[in-house]
Amino acid sequence: MxxxxxxxxxxxxxxxxxxxxxxxxxxxxxxxxxxxxxxxxxxxxxxxxxxxxxxxxxxxxxxxxxxxxxxxxxxxxxxxxxxxxxxxxxxxxxxxxxxxxxxxxxxxxxxxxxxxxxxxxxxxxxxxxxxxxxxxxxxxxxxxxxxxxxxxxxxxxxxxxxxxxxxINRSIPFEIAALLGCAVTTGVGAVLNRAKVQKGETVVVIGAGGVGLSVVMAAKLQGASQIICIDKNSGMRNLAIELGATDFLVASQDADISKKLIELTDVGADHVFEAVGKRELQSAAINYCCSGGTVTFVGLDSEDATINLETTAITRSEKTISGSIYGSACTHRDFASYGEKFLKGELPIDLxxxxxxxxxxxxxxxxxxxxxxxxxxxxxxxx
Known part of the structure; x- marks a missing residue:
C-alpha cells in the first residue's frame, strides 16, 4: 500500500x-x-x-x-x-x-x-x-x-x-553506465545469475527491447549455440542479429512460432527468456522450452496477472519455470563486473x-x- x-x-x-x-x-x-x-x-x-x-x-x-x-x-x-x-x-x-x-x-x-x-x-x-x-x-x-x-x-x-x-570505473561513459542501472543488468543477470546458460545450449528470447537485447548479448557471451530472438516488430531484426542473435522471428508474420522453433532446434530451446511481461507470452514460453529446459520470466506484467499451467505436462517433461528480478544481481558486484565486460568488448552495450x-x-x-x-x-x- x-x-x-x-x-x-x-x-x-x-x-x-x-x-x-x-x-x-x-x-x-x-x-x-x-x-x-x-x-x-x-x-x-x-x-x-x-x-x-x-x-x-x-x-x-x-x-x-x-x-x-x-x-x-x-x-x-x-x-x-x-x-x-x-x-x-x-x-x-x-x-x-x-x-x-x-x-x-x-x-x-x-x-x-x-x-x-x-x-x-x-x-x-x-x-x-x-x-x-x-x-x-x-x-x-x-x-x-x-x-x-x-x-x-x-x-x-x-x-x-x-x-x-x-x-563504477570512470572510463565507462555515462550513457552506458545508465543502462547498467536497469535494462542491461536485468537481462544479463538473468542469463548469468539466474538461468546460468552454458556453452552450446540453445536460447530463445521473447522481446527485443532493452532487456531482451541484453539477454541476447549475455547468451552470446556464454557461448550459446543458437540464440533465437522473437519480436512483433521486424525493425528490431538487424540490431538483434548485430548483438548476437543467430535467428530472428517476427511474431506477427511467423504465425506458428512453435513449429518454426522445432525446425530450428529439433526439440525446443534449453532456455527461454520472456522479456516483455505479458501473460500470453509467458504461457508461450513454456511451450517453446524443451524437456528438461528452463523458462525464465524477466518481464513484469500487472500485479494480478496469472497464467494457466498444464502441471502434469510440466512434471513429465521436467521443465523448470523461474523468475528473475533485476537480473538476480548484487548491484555492487555486478554493475562493476558488467561495466568491465563492456570495456573489454564482451558486452557491446554501445550498439x-x-x-x-x-x-x-x-x-x-x-x-x-x-x-x-x-x-x-x-x-x-x-x-
Missing amino acids: LNENVSLEHNTMIKKTKAAILYETNSELVIENLDLAAPGPKEVFVQMGAAGVCHSDVHVISGQAQQLMPCVLGHEGAGRVTSIGDEVSRVSIGDHVILSWLPYCENCYQCIRGKTHLCKAFQMPVGNGTLLDGSCRFSNTQGPVRQLGSLGCWSENVVVSEECCVP MVNRRYQLNEINIAINDMLEGKPGRGVIVFDH
Whole structure:
C-alpha cells in the first residue's frame, strides 16, 4: 500500500534543478525547475550524466504501476558525486556512480545468503517515491515532489540515499553506465545469475527491447549455440542479429512460432527468456522450452496477472519455470563486473544506444520508444 504522508527535510537549498515531473496518469511530463535540498547525513548529491528511457517509466505514466504524484520519473541513470553527507562512507566526491532502485540492507535473511536483490528492507520508501528515511529532497511551491524508485533520474541533479549509489570505473561513459542501472543488468543477470546458460545450449528470447537485447548479448557471451530472438516488430531484426542473435522471428508474420522453433532446434530451446511481461507470452514460453529446459520470466506484467499451467505436462517433461528480478544481481558486484565486460568488448552495450535526447525532449523520447524504434534512447545532461 502506498503511503501518502511525506515530509520535506534537510531543506537547505543548494540550487534549482530542471526535472521531468508526472502530475497525473496518462499525461505528458512537465519540465520545470524544482528546489533541491542539501543531502542529509547518509545521502549523496549526484550531478546526472545520463538517464535511460525505459518501459517501466511508461507503466507509471499509464497507471499500470502505482505511484504517488507529483513525481520526478526516471529510474535508470548514472552521474558524478558532487556532495556527500557527513556519515556517507560508500562513495566520495568525484566518484562516478550508477543509481540503483533496489538498495539492500546487508543484514536480513536474503542479504546474508547473498540474495541482495530479494531484500525487502527498503521496499516501502522505494515504492512510495521517497528517500529511504521517508522524506523528499525535491520540492516546488506546492510542496514535496517524489522521485521514482527513490531516484528520480530525469533531473539534472538528484539527492539519493547512499545505499542507492554504486561506484563504477570512470572510463565507462555515462550513457552506458545508465543502462547498467536497469535494462542491461536485468537481462544479463538473468542469463548469468539466474538461468546460468552454458556453452552450446540453445536460447530463445521473447522481446527485443532493452532487456531482451541484453539477454541476447549475455547468451552470446556464454557461448550459446543458437540464440533465437522473437519480436512483433521486424525493425528490431538487424540490431538483434548485430548483438548476437543467430535467428530472428517476427511474431506477427511467423504465425506458428512453435513449429518454426522445432525446425530450428529439433526439440525446443534449453532456455527461454520472456522479456516483455505479458501473460500470453509467458504461457508461450513454456511451450517453446524443451524437456528438461528452463523458462525464465524477466518481464513484469500487472500485479494480478496469472497464467494457466498444464502441471502434469510440466512434471513429465521436467521443465523448470523461474523468475528473475533485476537480473538476480548484487548491484555492487555486478554493475562493476558488467561495466568491465563492456570495456573489454564482451558486452557491446554501445550498439544499443542509438537515440540521444535533451531533458526537454523527454516526451519525444517516450513517444519514439512507444512507436517501436529499435535500440535504446538516453537522456544526456550537459553541465
